[in-house]
Amino acid sequence: MLKRLSADQYADGILAGNRVVLSQTITLAESTLASDQALTQQVLDRVLPHAGQSVRVGITGVPGVGKSTFIEALGLFLVNEQHKRLAVLAVDPTSQRSGGSILGDKTRMTQLAAHPQAYIRPSPAGRSLGGVTRSTREALLLCEAAGYDVIFVETVGVGQSETAVHGMVDFFLLLMLAGAGDELQGIKKGIMEMADAISITKADGGNELAARRARREYQNALHLFPATDSGWQPVVTTSSAVSGAGVPQVWEVIQNYTQQTQASGYFQRRRQQQNLHWLHEAIRHGLEERFYARPEVQVQLASLRQQVISGQKSAFGAAGELLGL
Amino acid sequence: MLKRLSADQYADGILAGNRVVLSQTITLAESTLASDQALTQQVLDRVLPHAGQSVRVGITGVPGVGKSTFIEALGLFLVNEQHKRLAVLAVDPTSQRSGGSILGDKTRMTQLAAHPQAYIRPSPAGRSLGGVTRSTREALLLCEAAGYDVIFVETVGVGQSETAVHGMVDFFLLLMLAGAGDELQGIKKGIMEMADAISITKADGGNELAARRARREYQNALHLFPATDSGWQPVVTTSSAVSGAGVPQVWEVIQNYTQQTQASGYFQRRRQQQNLHWLHEAIRHGLEERFYARPEVQVQLASLRQQVISGQKSAFGAAGELLGL
Numbered sequence: 001m002l003k004r005l006s007a008d009q010y011a012d013g014i015l016a017g018n019r020v021v022l023s024q025t026i027t028l029a030e031s032t033l034a035s036d037q038a039l040t041q042q043v044l045d046r047v048l049p050h051a052g053q054s055v056r057v058g059i060t061g062v063p064g065v066g067k068s069t070f071i072e073a074l075g076l077f078l079v080n081e082q083h084k085r086l087a088v089l090a091v092d093p094t095s096q097r098s099g100g101s102i103l104g105d106k107t108r109m110t111q112l113a114a115h116p117q118a119y120i121r122p123s124p125a126g127r128s129l130g131g132v133t134r135s136t137r138e139a140l141l142l143c144e145a146a147g148y149d150v151i152f153v154e155t156v157g158v159g160q161s162e163t164a165v166h167g168m169v170d171f172f173l174l175l176m177l178a179g180a181g182d183e184l185q186g187i188k189k190g191i192m193e194m195a196d197a198i199s200i201t202k203a204d205g206g207n208e209l210a211a212r213r214a215r216r217e218y219q220n221a222l223h224l225f226p227a228t229d230s231g232w233q234p235v236v237t238t239s240s241a242v243s244g245a246g247v248p249q250v251w252e253v254i255q256n257y258t259q260q261t262q263a264s265g266y267f268q269r270r271r272q273q274q275n276l277h278w279l280h281e282a283i284r285h286g287l288e289e290r291f292y293a294r295p296e297v298q299v300q301l302a303s304l305r306q307q308v309i310s311g312q313k314s315a316f317g318a319a320g321e322l323l324g325l
Numbered sequence: 326m327l328k329r330l331s332a333d334q335y336a337d338g339i340l341a342g343n344r345v346v347l348s349q350t351i352t353l354a355e356s357t358l359a360s361d362q363a364l365t366q367q368v369l370d371r372v373l374p375h376a377g378q379s380v381r382v383g384i385t386g387v388p389g390v391g392k393s394t395f396i397e398a399l400g401l402f403l404v405n406e407q408h409k410r411l412a413v414l415a416v417d418p419t420s421q422r423s424g425g426s427i428l429g430d431k432t433r434m435t436q437l438a439a440h441p442q443a444y445i446r447p448s449p450a451g452r453s454l455g456g457v458t459r460s461t462r463e464a465l466l467l468c469e470a471a472g473y474d475v476i477f478v479e480t481v482g483v484g485q486s487e488t489a490v491h492g493m494v495d496f497f498l499l500l501m502l503a504g505a506g507d508e509l510q511g512i513k514k515g516i517m518e519m520a521d522a523i524s525i526t527k528a529d530g531g532n533e534l535a536a537r538r539a540r541r542e543y544q545n546a547l548h549l550f551p552a553t554d555s556g557w558q559p560v561v562t563t564s565s566a567v568s569g570a571g572v573p574q575v576w577e578v579i580q581n582y583t584q585q586t587q588a589s590g591y592f593q594r595r596r597q598q599q600n601l602h603w604l605h606e607a608i609r610h611g612l613e614e615r616f617y618a619r620p621e622v623q624v625q626l627a628s629l630r631q632q633v634i635s636g637q638k639s640a641f642g643a644a645g646e647l648l649g650l
Contacts, residue, residue, distance in 0.1 A: 041642040052636050134641060141639065190518055221546040272634045279633045282644030287612040308604045309597045311377050314466065316459060317366040319607030 004028075007042035014047055014146045019119060022146045029138040030124040032131070040138060047145035052271070054087075054144045055258055058165040060155045060191065061175030066201045068108040069241035070175055071152060075109070077247055078150055079117040087143035088112070088152045091136050091161045092123040119148060130285050133164040137278065140168060166194045167274055170267060171254050174198045176218070178210035196228070197235045197253050204240035211238040230266045232257055296325045329353075332367035339372055339471045344444060347471045354463040355449040357456070365463060372470035377596070379412075379469045380583055383490040385480045385516065386500030391526045393433040394566035395500055396477060400434070402572055403475055404442040412468035413437070413477045415448040416461050416486045444473060455610050458489040462603065465493060491519045492599055495592060496579050499523045501543070503535035521553070522560045522578050529565035536563040555591045557582055621650045 005013075005021075010028070013021025029040045061067050071088060078084040088109070112118045121139060123132060140151050153169055155161045166172050174195040192198075198218055203211035219236045227233065235253045239246035261267040291297060300322060307313040330338075330349070338346025354365045386392050396413060403409040413434070437443045446464060449457060465476050478494055480486045491497050499520035517523075523543055528536035544561045553559070560578045564571030586592035616622060625647060632638040 037641075037645075041639060041645060044639040044642060048636060048639060138639070138641065190515055193515055193518060217549060221549045224542060224546045271636075275633045275636065275640055276630060278640035279630065279643055282641045283616065283647060284609060284613060286644060286648040287616055288609060291608065291612055305601060305604065308600045311373060311596075311600060314366060314369040314373060314463070315600055315603035316463065316607045317369060318604055319611060320362075320366060322608060323611040 004036075004039065007039060007046060010039075010043040011046035014043070014142055015050055017147050019146075022119070022142060023121070025142050026121060026135070026139045029142070030131075030135040044138060044141060048141065051141045051144035054149045054151045055171065055254065056140060056151045056153065056169040057254060058153050058155070058162075058169035058172040059175065060162050060165070060173070061201070063156060065175045065177055066241055067154065067156075067175055070199070070201055070239065070247075071154060072109040072112045073239075073241040073244060073247045074250060075112040075118055075152070076115070077244075077251065079112075079115050081248075082251065083117075084150045085117045085119075085148045086112075086150045086152065087119040087121065087140075087146075087148035088154060089121050089136055089139050089143070090123040091132055091153060091155045091165055119143065119146075129161060129164065133161065133168070134282070134285075136165075137168045162191050162194065167277055170261075170270070171196045171257055173250065173254075175201050176214070177201060178203070178207060178214040195234055196230075196232060196257055197237065197250065198222075199246070199250055200236070200238045202240065202242075203238035203246060204242045208238070214238075230257075230261050230270070231264065232260060294325070297322055300325065329361075329364065332364060332371060335364075335368040336371035339368070339467055340375055342472050344471075347444070347467060348446070350467050351446060351460070351464045354467070355456075355460040369463060369466060373466065376466040376469035379474050379476045380496065380579065381465060381476045381478065381494040382579060383478050383480070383487075383494035383497040384500065385487050385490070385498070386526070388481060390500045390502055391566055392479065392481075392500055395524070395526055395564065395572075396479065397434040397437045398564075398566040398569060398572045399575060400437045400443055400477070401440070402569075402576065404437075404440050406573075407576065408442075409475045410442045410444075410473045411437075411475045411477065412444040412446065412465075412471075412473035413479060414446050414461055414464050414468070415479045416457055416490055417448040417481060444468065444471075454486060454489065458486065458493070459607070459610075461490075462493045487516050487519065492602055495586075495595070496521050496582055498575070498579075500526050501539070502526060503528070503532060503539040520559055521555075521557060521582055522562065522575065523547075524571070524575055525561070525563045527565065527567075528563035528571060529567045533563070539563075555582075555586050555595070556589065557585060619650070622647055625650065 005024070010021060010025045014025060025040070025043055028036050028043070031037065031040075059067065059071060061070075075086050075088065078086050109120060113120050121143075124135060136153060140153065143151055151169075153165050155165050172194050174191060174197070176198055178200050200211045200214045200218070215236045215238050222234045222236065237246055237249050237253065239250060241247070258267060261270075292301070304313065304318040304322060308315050308318050330346075335346060335350045335353070339350060350365070350368055353361050353368070356362065356365075384392065384396060386395075400411050400413065403411050434445060438445050446468075449460060461478060465478065468476055476494075478490050480490050497519050499516060499522070501523055503525050525536045525539045525543070540561045540563050547559045547561065562571055562574050562578065564575060566572070583592060586595070617626070629638065629643040629647060633640050633643050
């Protein structure tokens, strides 16, 4: 592990846009040591006034949908043509590779990874979902303070992490394949309802017609579904990371969304609600962590769980016994 | 308040199918007194071996969809033609009427309420969602022990209670109106994805064609959406509480579902998972209740919330401060 800097040194480096210091601070935020977590909070307190200025975009889709190539295509468009600074974070609590992630060794986004205006950060391995989402949210704030004005948070659309990511971004983009059917089985229930936009990927090489048909079907289906709290009607597009067709349109949709929701005040209100949500989540997480770590609770829990599963004991009764310990 | 019986007296009365004792025990479960809650747990421990034998059906839909008339029609079919014993519970945490509920004074289900094989229990008023869902789940178990073999749990499809009810039932039925559009605005996001079946109500009086068209549209839309964990493909039907058309078909769908999922083992597995879920929910609820009741937490919380909302302080940092008190 690296030698620790002072909170001021970390904060100054981040605010100066120093990528090495940014990476070191994110590593600090990922640490499970109590002293590192305390230091992270000190750094955050210093840089927070400079955070909050980016557009935060969650991107998900099952493996095979072409997420990395899509993110590389959209990312290069943003840094080269829109002159944005882009950070890409990954949330992948199930990853088992050592130090690895769904972004792997960045070889899957070679051009973007090498671009001076882009910053790619893989997901920390071997952490719980709670730990990963916590450090990802902190990494997001640190990247904002370092001057990145678009942040992508990438997940694999098969697990529970999408809800957590939805709770930390402004806009949620779902990537889908044409040929709705088997491919859909991998998408968790509820993810589609979180989407502010769906893009049907791989609309190229003779697949354009199927992609357009899928676009129509999803657009019709989404119209049947309830409006979002934002008043925004989800948009479905087609895109090709190979030809680049449809990639700028996705950015256009995101811009329309932010303009509309900033004008209505929803954008700011949602961020405030997200902040509060994370406060109470963190409290809950801390309370549960302490409770389940108590030796007397651990001794009782296993047998009470069995009695509750089998229906011998009521859930509330068993909870009362444990809380009374 | 009624004089308390002993745990054995409550349990014996319930197991004998005594409706007066059943009602008294549910009132006990709804009480916020610690002594009443402890007594409720003793009663539950005694009757639990006799619970679990019913089919638990959640029913939701926005006001105006004709929920009460539908439940009366389906309920009368069950008690009169299927010779079932039916209990109807309501979850309505937002109800402000004193002692009232969405079922009101039972005048909305007059025939069913008067039927000896049916038991209708309004939602307790003035309780938090956590309190209502807890007492509803306990009422459900008590009704099962009293020999009711079908339990309906009714909610208004506009709030947060649907998720809680989905977590305590085997089958979730959503009632919808034809003319998808404005009516849908009232349905909360996510509710449609929980549905094992949708029935388009009021398919009568010249509305049949629109209802059939809505049925097709929803069936097509649901096909686009991910399969449920159960392997069950949600079914859309039309029904009329006035003519009775389509009402027995809803029961047929529920029976198909239970047969299929009991054969696959999903039905039993889901109930076990629900039991465990409620155990950990109850623990969480208890931990949070104690934490937020601490005077020193209350003193700090208000100002920390403000700092977190405005982005001056990170959520995790503020949580750490509160947990350290």
